Amino acid sequence: MKGVQRRLVLLGTAWSRSCSYSAFQHYVAPETSLLLSHCYNRDLPRAMQTLDTMERRGVWADAIAYSELIKCCLAHKAVKEGKHVHNHIFSNGYQPKTFLVNTLVNMYVKFNLLEEAQILFDKMPERNVVSWTTMISAYSYVKLNDRAMELLVFMLRDGILPNMYTFSSVLRACERLSDLTQLHSGILKVGLESDVFVRSALIDAYSKMGELLEALGVFREMVTGDSVVWNSIIAAFAQHTDGDEALCLYKSMRRAGFLADQSTLTSVLRACTSLSLLELGRQAHVHVLKFDQDLILNNALLDMYCKCGSMEDAKFIFNRMAGKDVISWSTMIAGLAQNGYSTEALNLFDSMKVSGPRPNYITILGVLFACSHAGLVNEGWYYFRSMKNLYGIDPGREHYCCMLDLLGRAGKLDEMVTLIHEMTCEPDVVTWRTLLDACRAHRNLDLATYAAKEITKLDQHDTGAYVLLSNIYANSKRWDDVAEVRRTMRERGIRKEPGCSWIEVNNQIHAFIVGDKSHPQIDEINRKLNQYIRWLTDTGYVPDTNFVLQDLGEEQSEYSLRHHSEKLAIVFGIISFPREKTIRIWKNLKICGDCHMFAKLVAKQEQRHIVIRDPIRYHHFQDGVCSCGDYW
DNA sequence: ATAGGGTTAG
Structure with a gap:
């Protein structure tokens, strides 16, 4: 009797299982095709209705239909319905196949419900490459880099071999050069270096660590390549202020027959920006017109005009931009301030407060810079003191530096010293250099000496400090001291960079x-x-x-x-x-x-x-x- | 079913 019962239970399981196996399609509920057609039409309400009918009748659809249904939930961003489908699939003790659970895990990831995804993942009786990669990519996407790296280790321990998807995901999460070297050799070992996704991710990872030669090495071995790989290497140089190399690579890219897209142009503009190539930037602008709606690209264009000192063009772009974000506003405010239009910068900040996005850390820097530039000491103090309350931003080292600059211009050297003591973060070389600059402008020899010594304490090879100190002594015709500074420079092998x-x-x-x-x-x-x-x-x-x-x-x-x-x-x-x-x-x-x-x-x-x-x-x-x- | 590139300061 017991044996019969057991067999019946097994049969029951087998029957319900067979519903999701394509091998037993004749057992699949007839509603399945209806469900599928609703899903293909992205008609979520009807699809869920059909699912309810099936539940009431105690019949199941197959895995294909469920995965379509999940796609449909994703398309509608329907979290509640997605969870319903999840519960439905697991009802009556049914154990779906890895494929279907992966789809569910992926759904939770896309809904940004990482915890749910993790719980489901943990409960899986067996996990394949896709299961692991889904989780790893989820964590690297939200920048929980340690977690992503950790999962890779667990995956390897489980005996699962990473594929190109896994590597390109985990490379984004890699923060240490030693890890990267290991990943790189792992990739070579399994022969995945020819995959374009892996290649661009490798280039990008090396670039993030400032290892441009390594990045270039990966790029040069390229047998297979696409525009993203080109974009990665161009961006690497553009971001590390080697605009020259970036532009050379861009030319080779064009010669190789690839067209520039939004990403390429953004890097090209950034290269023009760092080299102050206004005319070349203008030429790039012509190509930008094709991607009129691209915010990042327009921001880069705006910045190019600001940094190349052409505020007429910058204003034109800024006014024409449809969806301006914090970066657009911050770029414009800082651009105006740096080019000497302080009042306009502050006016723009006022309109930003009324109708723009919420200012961030960098926006405030531009505002303080504008105050500093116009000698508006009181306004500067106001913005500095109220940034925490008004915008919830704690003053950082850069903000202190702007304030110091402001006080320095106004000749308030004592207040500068007080502010340095008040700083929540350790003063760095830039802090002391700001003080030193002010001392030079206002001829305060003693304080200058003090500041210069603080700089050389932090950085033995700071050319600027020695040069400034020597200039101050020269201004006071203290030639002995000048000679002393020069002797120290010689001893430490420091030479003034030629202008x-x-x-x-x-x-x-x-x-x-x-x-x-x-x-x-x-x-x-x-x-x-x-x-x-x-x-x-x-x-x-x-x-x-x-x-x-x-x-x-x-x-x-x-x-x-x-x-x-x-x-x-x-x-x-x-x-x-x-x-x-x-x-x-x-x-x-x-x-x-x-x-x-x-x-x-x-x-x-x-x-x-x-x-x-x-x-x-x-x-x-x-x-x-x-x-x-x-x-x- | 799982993957790669671009913008503000310093």
Whole structure:
């Protein structure tokens, strides 16, 4: 008797099981085809209705139908219905196959219900590659990277071999170079390196760790490739401010017959941004028009115009953009502020508060920068003190730095020191450098020495600190101290980076280094330069040798000043461009006081608009004044 | 049934 009963139970199970096996399709409920057709039509209410009827009649559909039903729930974002399907599938002690459970796990992942997915996953009697990969990709998607890596280990321990899906998912979660090296060799071992998904994920992972050569290595071995692989390697260089290489790769991509898509163009624009290539950026803009609706791409375009100092274009783009997000607003606010339009930046922030997205950490930085630039000490304090209450953002090191800059401009050195002591995070090199800059501008020798020493404590090789300190001593004609600083620099093997300026003329970059004589038009440039200096001297200009590092004889320091790279670039710009064209120069070091004055006077005399971008700021010279307000 | 690339500051 007992045996018969057991057999009946088994039969029952077998019968209900057979409903989901395609091998026993003749047992599948006749409603199944109706259910399927509702699912294909994405008619969720009717599909659920059909399911109810089947439940009442005690019949089941097959796995194909259930997985279609789950797709339908996903399409409608119908969480409740999805859970219903889940319960239905497991009702009456039915044990669905791994395939179907995977579909359910995936459903919970897509609904962002990771815990539910994990519970279901844990209960699975057997898990295959797809089960594991679904969970790993879920965790790497939400950046629970440790969890994703951990799951890979468990998976391997379970004897399941990862496939290309697994590797491309887990590579996104990889944070340590040693792990990445292991993953890479694992990929080579199973021969998955030719998969384009794995390849781009590998490139991206190396890029995230700053291992660009490794990334390039993976790329160069490419036998198989698609546009995403190209985009990965181009983005890698663009993001690590090697715009030159990024643009070269872009050209090779085009030569290889691939078209640029949104992602490619975003990286190209970023490369133009970092190289200040306005004209090339404009050319890229033409291609951007094809992807009019792409927010990320438009943000990159906006940033390019801001960073290249063309605010007219930036405003045009910004006003035309349909769905502006925090990044669009932040970019525009910071762009206006950096280019000297502080009031406009603050006005824009006001309209953002009314009709824009919620400001974030970076937005506030732009706002503080605007205050700093315009010397609005009280407003700066207000925004700084209220950012926590108004926007729930804790001031970070960068915010402190902006405030310090603001106080430094206003000459409030004591308040700077107080604020540094008040900082919630440890002051870093940038903090002290800001103090040092202020000390130089306001000639506070003692405090400067203190700041410079703090910098060298943190970074033995900070060229800037030594140069600034030496400049301060030079300003006070303390040549012994200058010599001492120079001796320390020599001992530590520190050399002042040579000043270099670039200008784009006819799609060509012309580079100038201090005292450079290699430019083909150097004679003409020098003739014109001497002409300007003579004329300026006649009108009362005195070379400001305070910025010269070494205690050379006056004549020699005048010579070196006269041939500072930005002067050469300015003169070259004047020779090359018609009057109405803005002369745009970018350089690797901060502009010196003498060149700054030179630029102001020449801009006025020649009625030119000159823009010089240094590593931190922008200087718009027009009508004898500079947008920086003579503080930098 | 499971996978890869792009935007703001520093």
